[in-house]
Amino acid sequence: MAAEVRAIVVGGGIVGASVALGLARRGWRVALYERARLGGASTALAAGVVSELTWDEQDRVWVAESRERYRRPPGGGESLFRRTGSLAWARGEDGRRLLAHADRLARAGVPQERPHAAALAARHSALRLEADGVGLVLPEDGVTDAAAYCRAAGREIVRLGGEVHEEAPCSLVRAEGGAVALALPDGTRRRAEVLVVAAGAWSARLLRALDLWAPLRPYRTQLAVVAHPRAADLWPGVFHDLVLDWYTVPEAGGRLLAGDGTESTESDPDAFRTQADAAFLESVARRLGARTGGGEDATLGRAYAGILTATPDRRPLLGPVPGEDGLWLAAGMNGFGVMRGPAVGEAMARWLAAGDEEAVGTACLPGRVSWEGPPAFPIRQGYTL
Ligand SMILES: Cc1cc2nc3c(=O)[nH]c(=O)nc-3n(C[C@H](O)[C@H](O)[C@H](O)COP(=O)(O)OP(=O)(O)OC[C@H]3O[C@@H](n4cnc5c(N)ncnc54)[C@H](O)[C@@H]3O)c2cc1C
Incomplete structure (x- = not known):
C-alpha cells in the first residue's frame, strides 16, 4: 500500500512540477504523477521564450520571478536561462x-x-x-530549457522525501462520499488532502470523468x-x-x-x-x-x-475547482506557461501550504468563468498586445 501523502499532483509539465516542488519545499509530502516523462509534453516543445512583455503586471511579476528560478534551478546546477534580449x-x-x-x-x-x-x-x-x-x-528577456527544469524539480522533490511517478497515466474518480480520488494504472486508488490537476491540455479531459466541464480549450x-x-x-x-x-x-x-x-x-x-x-x-x-x-x-x-x-479571458485557471472539496486546478496557460510556470507553481504552493490566497489573486480563480456545458468561447491569438 502506498504511503500517505498530503498532496497529489497530476501532470509533470512545468506547472505541475513547480506546484509539487513548492509544496515539497514547504514540508508537504507530495506525489507527482506524470503519464510519460517529466516535462516531455507541451513544455518540451516550447520555444522557451521568457519575456516581460506580458498583458498585465501580475504576469510580468510571474515572468520576472520565473526567470530567476530558471537561473537557479532546483537542486543547484547551471543556469537554465540564456539572456538574449x-x-x-x-x-x-x-x-x-x-x-x-x-x-x-x-x-x-x-x-x-x-x-x-x-x-x-x-x-x-x-x-x-x-x-x-x-x-x-x-x-533582460531570453530563453530557457523548461523541460530540464522539470527534471531538476523531480530530483529535488524526491530528495525532499516526495514521490515522482513517470510513465504513470492516471484518471480521476469519485470515491465514496463524493470526494475525488486518483485511479492509478495498476487499478488502485489513492487519495490525499489536496489533489491538483496540472495536466495542461489534458486537464479538461481528466475533469470530464467527474462530469465537470472545465472552461479550457x-x-x-x-x-x-x-x-x-x-x-x-x-x-x-x-x-x-x-x-x-x-x-x-x-x-x-x-x-x-x-x-x-x-x-x-x-x-x-x-x-x-x-x-x-x-x-x-x-x-x-x-x-x-x-x-x-x-x-x-x-x-x-x-x-x-x-x-x-x-481559457475564456486568456488568464490561467489557478485554484480550487468550484464545488469540489480538495480538488484544485492549475492549467490554461494560453501559450505562456514556460515563462510563468515556476512562479505560478510557487504561488499555488504558498496558497495551499501557507494559506496565502493573495499569492495567486482573484483574477485567476477557476470559478470566475462558467463551468456550464461544453466550452464554446473563441480561441484567440496567443501573442497579442
Ligand atoms: C510550439 C510551442 C511553443 C511554445 N513556446 C512557448 C514559449 O516560448 N514561452 C512560453 O512561455 N510558453 C510557450 N509555449 C507554451 C508552453 O509550452 C505551455 O504553456 C506550458 O508548457 C504548459 O505547461 P503545463 O505544465 O501546463 O503543460 P504540459 O507541459 O503539457 O504538462 C502537462 C503534463 O500532464 C501530463 N498528463 C496528461 N494527462 C495525464 C494523465 N492522465 N496522468 C498523468 N499525467 C498526465 C502530460 O503528459 C504532460 O506532461 C509553447 C508551446 C508550444 C506547443
Missing part, C-alpha cells in the same frame, strides 16, 4: 499599444530601449524594418527550425514581429526557431496533427523573405505542432 516590432495602432505597454514596464522598473528602424538596421544589416515602425527592446501551434545564411546579421535575440505576426528565437549554429502563435480551432490533445502544415511553412518562408536579407536562401528544417490550452 528581445525586440518587439509594431506599427500603427499596435505600435501605440506597444508603447503603452513599454510605459507600464518602465514604471515597473524594467530596463528597455526604444530604437528606431534606422538604428536597428545600422547594427543588424540583414534586418528589414519599416521606417514608420516602433521598436521595444527588453534586454486545447489548440494547436507550430514551430519551424530555420537555417539562415545571414543569421549573424539579424537581431540576435528573441524577435516578436507584430507587423507580420510571427516570432523568432535564436538557436545555436545560426539557426532560428520560427512560430506564428495560434490556431483558432480546438484540437484533440490525443489526436492532433503533430506535423507542421504546408501553409505554415510557406508563411514562414514568406516572412523570412520579407523581413530578412538572405531570407530567400534560408532553409527550413524540422517543423512540428504542439498543443496549448485556451
Whole structure:
C-alpha cells in the first residue's frame, strides 16, 4: 500500500512540477504523477521564450520571478536561462499599444530601449524594418530549457522525501462520499488532502470523468527550425514581429526557431496533427523573405505542432475547482506557461501550504468563468498586445 501523502499532483509539465516542488519545499509530502516523462509534453516543445512583455503586471511579476528560478534551478546546477534580449516590432495602432505597454514596464522598473528602424538596421544589416515602425527592446528577456527544469524539480522533490511517478497515466474518480480520488494504472486508488490537476491540455479531459466541464480549450501551434545564411546579421535575440505576426528565437549554429502563435480551432490533445502544415511553412518562408536579407536562401528544417490550452479571458485557471472539496486546478496557460510556470507553481504552493490566497489573486480563480456545458468561447491569438 502506498504511503500517505498530503498532496497529489497530476501532470509533470512545468506547472505541475513547480506546484509539487513548492509544496515539497514547504514540508508537504507530495506525489507527482506524470503519464510519460517529466516535462516531455507541451513544455518540451516550447520555444522557451521568457519575456516581460506580458498583458498585465501580475504576469510580468510571474515572468520576472520565473526567470530567476530558471537561473537557479532546483537542486543547484547551471543556469537554465540564456539572456538574449528581445525586440518587439509594431506599427500603427499596435505600435501605440506597444508603447503603452513599454510605459507600464518602465514604471515597473524594467530596463528597455526604444530604437528606431534606422538604428536597428545600422547594427543588424540583414534586418528589414519599416521606417514608420516602433521598436521595444527588453534586454533582460531570453530563453530557457523548461523541460530540464522539470527534471531538476523531480530530483529535488524526491530528495525532499516526495514521490515522482513517470510513465504513470492516471484518471480521476469519485470515491465514496463524493470526494475525488486518483485511479492509478495498476487499478488502485489513492487519495490525499489536496489533489491538483496540472495536466495542461489534458486537464479538461481528466475533469470530464467527474462530469465537470472545465472552461479550457486545447489548440494547436507550430514551430519551424530555420537555417539562415545571414543569421549573424539579424537581431540576435528573441524577435516578436507584430507587423507580420510571427516570432523568432535564436538557436545555436545560426539557426532560428520560427512560430506564428495560434490556431483558432480546438484540437484533440490525443489526436492532433503533430506535423507542421504546408501553409505554415510557406508563411514562414514568406516572412523570412520579407523581413530578412538572405531570407530567400534560408532553409527550413524540422517543423512540428504542439498543443496549448485556451481559457475564456486568456488568464490561467489557478485554484480550487468550484464545488469540489480538495480538488484544485492549475492549467490554461494560453501559450505562456514556460515563462510563468515556476512562479505560478510557487504561488499555488504558498496558497495551499501557507494559506496565502493573495499569492495567486482573484483574477485567476477557476470559478470566475462558467463551468456550464461544453466550452464554446473563441480561441484567440496567443501573442497579442
Ligand atoms: C510550439 C510551442 C511553443 C511554445 N513556446 C512557448 C514559449 O516560448 N514561452 C512560453 O512561455 N510558453 C510557450 N509555449 C507554451 C508552453 O509550452 C505551455 O504553456 C506550458 O508548457 C504548459 O505547461 P503545463 O505544465 O501546463 O503543460 P504540459 O507541459 O503539457 O504538462 C502537462 C503534463 O500532464 C501530463 N498528463 C496528461 N494527462 C495525464 C494523465 N492522465 N496522468 C498523468 N499525467 C498526465 C502530460 O503528459 C504532460 O506532461 C509553447 C508551446 C508550444 C506547443
